[in-house]
Every structure is written in C-alpha cells, then in structure tokens.
Amino acid sequence: MFPTSRIPLMGGLSKMSSSLMANVVHTPSILNSRSTYILERARPLPRIYPRQRKRPYMNRSTYVYKVVQQPYDRLMRQQDLQVILVQYVEGLGKAGDIVTVNPNYAYNNLLLPKLAIYASPENLANASLYKKSAEEEAYSSKTSKTLMRLLPYHTIPVVLNQDNEWTIEPWHIKASARKVGIHVLNEASIQIPGPPIRGPDQSLHGKDFIAIFKVNNKETIKMRCKIFIWATKPAERNSIENQFWCFKGEPVHPEEKDDLDLLPIEQFNPDKIIIPSGDLENTIVCAS
Amino acid sequence: MSAFRGLISSLSAPIKVFSISESASFHTASVFYAARKGTRARKEAKKTRVEIKKVAWTPDSKKKKDIHISRKVDEFNLGFSEDDIYMQKDYKLRIFQFQEALASIRETHHPTMYNLPNAYVGATVEISTITHQKKVKYIDPWTQIVELEHTFDHGEDRSIIAFCKEHEIATQLQDMGVALVGDVNTIKGIERGLVTLPSFEYVVCNPKILADLMHIRGLLKKKIPALKNKTLGVDLVEITKRIQTGIKYSMKKDPKEQDFGYSDFIIGRLNMSAEQLEDNLKRVLQDIISMKPNSKPHDEDFITRILLWSDPSPERFKINTESLIEKPKAKVLDDDSDGEEEEVKVAAKAEVA
Known part of the structure; x- marks a missing residue:
C-alpha cells in the first residue's frame, strides 16, 4: 500500500479514497462537495523572538478567525455554463446557437434531453453544422x-x-x-x-x-x-x-x-x- | 516554611496596597448638590408630559393602507426585442424619435378615431435630484414659467396685477389685458379700503415702487414680487408677456422618494407643426438643466427620461434625448482650452512689452 501520511486530507474525502488516489494532487475541484473555507486570523500571533525557546502564551483571542472565502461566495460559486443548442429551444435560441445558462438548468433541461451539447473546443468547431437555413427553420426567432x-x-x-x-x-x-x-x-x-x-x-x-x-x-x-x-x-x-x-x-x-x-x-x-x-x-x- | 514563602512572594511582587482609611479620603464621583427650589420648579415646568391617548381597536382589514405607487421605472433586467411584433410588458420601453412619437399621436387623434385634431400635447420630464453634497443631499421642488417663441392657448387662469410709476408702461400693460395696473395712489387706496383687488394669480412690479408695495404685504402674502420668482424687474412688459403666454411647469417630488423628481406640463397643441412643438420642449428642457447642481459629476444624467403624451390616449412615448439635450463637454477638455487661452494672453503681453 501507499503511505497515507504523505497525503493531505481535504474536505469530505475519506481515508479509504485518499489511500486509493495516493499520487493524485488534491485540489478543491476534485472534491465532490464544495466545503473549502479560507480563514484569516483576526489578530496577529504574539511575536516570537529568535532565541526564544518557550512557546508564546496564547489566549482566546489568538483562536478567533475571519472568513475570507466561503463556498457560496461569488468567486467560489459555479459559473454559468456554455452550451451549443442542437434544436430550437423556446426563449433561448435556434439550433447551432451558443448560449450561456445556469449549470443546473443546462444539465437538467438541455443536456439530459439532448437539446444541447457541451461547448468543448471540438464541438465549437462543428457548431455551424447544426445551423439550419431560414426555410428549414420552423420558427423565425427565439421568441x-x-x-x-x-x-x-x-x-x-x-x-x-x-x-x-x-x-x-x-x-x-x-x-x-x-x-x-x-x-x-x-x-x-x-x-x-x-x-x-x-x-x-x-x-x-x-x-x-x-x-x-x-x-x-x-x-x-x-x-x-x-x-x-x-x-x-x-x-x-x-x-x-x-x-x-x-x-x-x-x-x-x-x-x-x-x-x-x-x-x-x-x-x-x-x-x-x-x-x-x-x-x-x-x-x-x-x-x- | 510559610514565612519563607511569604518572604519570596513579597520580594518577587512588591505590590503597594493602600489602607482603607487612605482610599476613603479620595473623591471618586462628582458631588451632587441639591438644586435650588426655583431652578427645580423651572426645570419641571420645562418637561413635556406625553399623554397616552386611548385608540379604539380596529381590525386590520378596516385599517387604511397607504399604498405608495412609485413613478420610478426599473428596466434593469429587461432587453430589447428582436421581432417586428412584440408585447411591451416583456421588454424595455420602446424609444421613439420626437417626430415619430408625434406622428403616432396624430394617428390616434385622427378624425376617423378620436377626432381630436386640436388636443393638448403634453410631456413628462423625470430627473434625479441627488446633489452629491453632504449638507443638501437633494434638490428642492420648484415652479417656473418659461418664455416661448411659438405661443398657444393654454387655457389656464393667469390673471396679473401690475404696479409701476411710469404712465406709458401702464397704458401698454392695460392693452395687454392686465387685470389692474396700479400707482402709488392706488396702493394707498387699497390700504384704506377704497380700491378692491380683483382676483389674481401673479403680482408684478418695478423695483422703484417695491418700497411702497410693502404696505400691502399682508394682502399679497406669498405672491409678493421677488427676483427669485422672476416677477420683479425693470422691463414689466416682457415679464407680463412671459407669464401670460409661457409654459408653466412645476417639478414635484414624492416625500417617500427624495432622489426622484418629475413634472408633467403641456408643450402645445396638436395642430402646431412638429418643429414648433420640439422647439417649445427644448426651451423647457434648457430651463430645467439650468437648475442642475454643479456638484453633480459630468457623466451622470440629470434628466433621466422624457415622455410624450396626449389625452385621452393612454400611450406614453419614451423619447430619444440625444437630439433634444446637448451633452456637456468633459471637464478635462475645458481645462485644456483655458490653459491655451492663458498661454495666448501671456504671449500677447510679452509682445506688447
């Protein structure tokens, strides 16, 4: 088995999974739940002098933290997803249009029913193939x-x-x-x-x-x-x-x-x- | 052993302890002396006692609700339509050119429809009253009459009383239809009760006669001539002409929305030409812009929206402001031009020397 002590444990990962993925560098993107908090000390630590051997005295105020980033902050939130429409979708666009929507909406209402595909570089190159001519298109505009x-x-x-x-x-x-x-x-x-x-x-x-x-x-x-x-x-x-x-x-x-x-x-x-x-x-x- | 410990502790921490008698001699709080009987009585008389009135209980359903209908429109999350047929409620308000809006008013007032070719054409101007100052945060509402080139019958009661010493001007004013033109003698007559004042809305006078007019200040009340209202001046004929034929607008403000001002006024009749109506509107907009505070930044709009309407049609056309309002130049450019002028002056001085 791989030595487990080398791996930093993060978030919701269990010991078992960490032992399996030993050589993988763990980043917040791999976590299956967004639970990373970034904290900052409210007050600075007491100063340690160069030749000081004793541990400095720490009172309660040294364990007070400020939250810098939460999972629900704007920076940490899931960003809108870009998809390519395969069919005409009412209120969104025609076939071949590239639209940016909420990721949950995109997954449930566009990607699962196969109305759209992910805007990967290969798909983006072929996006024009989905476009129809004005005569073939059933509707003239998205609305x-x-x-x-x-x-x-x-x-x-x-x-x-x-x-x-x-x-x-x-x-x-x-x-x-x-x-x-x-x-x-x-x-x-x-x-x-x-x-x-x-x-x-x-x-x-x-x-x-x-x-x-x-x-x-x-x-x-x-x-x-x-x-x-x-x-x-x-x-x-x-x-x-x-x-x-x-x-x-x-x-x-x-x-x-x-x-x-x-x-x-x-x-x-x-x-x-x-x-x-x-x-x-x-x-x-x-x-x- | 214990004595030894005590010795060590006394050496390591030499704390000075005050005895009880010492600490008692300090004054720790300010001393309150009894107030004199007279001051006590005076202070008690000053106190206002709030009487609690008993109010009969009313159910919520019967209470009067103050429903506040805001005039502000927020179109932040809306866009413009792509189609050539669309419903207005889903999109931003359609923007018309002035001529275009007037043409669509003429459609609804056509003889085959409303049959009102001589109806009033009105405009609504909305402003943001924020001044960006600390003491006076918002502009106060105001009322003004603007002079016009293309006059029309506005149908309002604007009867005028004028006071002046010159006989020639008095005859001119009487020809213009002023209700009463007075002299120093008429003021005395009014004071004694010999002359009765006709019903009036505006009082106009010369600065020469203003001192005499102060005797009947009580009768004129708020309508007394003042420079601020532009009813006091040397050229009385011009002032009366402006009051009789001009456009009267009053900028109003909702007490619950201090940062927003609006005014509805009439700019002319539908049988006037489009150029004449546009010119009238421009005159009023110039007057409104003159009230813009200097502390407002250049890139912030003072006039936020202009609407055109004509009763009895319910339509309100939002108008493109670019052709009506001249955009102020940026401040940096002004500074540059000033600098250049100064340089030219300096060069001219050097030449003279």
Missing part, C-alpha cells in the same frame, strides 16, 4: 413561438368615430394594438381578410373581426379585434362593460364565425371588478 401561443389571448379594441366616415385600414389596427401594448413595427405585416368594413355605423359597436399578423415575414397569428364606436362628445358616448375584452362578440362577417369561436380569450375575473370612469383608456390600461 416567436411564445408570441404565437400568447398573442391570440389578447383582444384589440379598435376605436372608430361615430361622426366621420371611415374604412378600417391596417394603420387603424397598428395604432389600436399599440394602445394595448403590442408594437407592430412593420405596417405591411397586417392583413384584414374579407370585404372592407365601412362606417359610421352604430350597429357595428361591440362586434368582432379578425386581423392577421405576420411575425418576421414567417409565422401568421390571428387576433380578435373589437369595434368600439366613439362619439366625440362625451354625452353621446357608448357605455363600457366591465372587462369587455373577456367576452366574445358577434362577428362582423358571418363567414369568420368559426374562426372567431376557435380563438382563445382572456378569462373573466369576477373578483377584479374594473369600473371604467367614463373613459375607455382606463379600461385599456388594465387590460395590458
């Missing part, structure tokens, strides 16, 4: 899948005037969506299917129609729009229902009825009563 799932739950109230003539155009929907907190940077990406909707027409108040958005010229999202007829004079204005965006209205075009029924809608919350104070904008703020 577009989330958008497709969540956007249809929102209703866009479109304010249209009672006194002036209008036909609904894409910019009307762009401006109304912006008020609810949905930014559409490209006006050409909005489509309104069906025959043009014209006004002023009081009977259209509260009716629904569909607008189609194209995200990054790739994914199409159908959204419910609700017409709100707005009189310029406050006395003539239509009253506002509590949480009106949670109710399905009649379709403007009867052909769209099936599509509108399939669209999801935000759930009505009976505890949260929002009584609008005469203005539409307060209700819209709550909706966003």
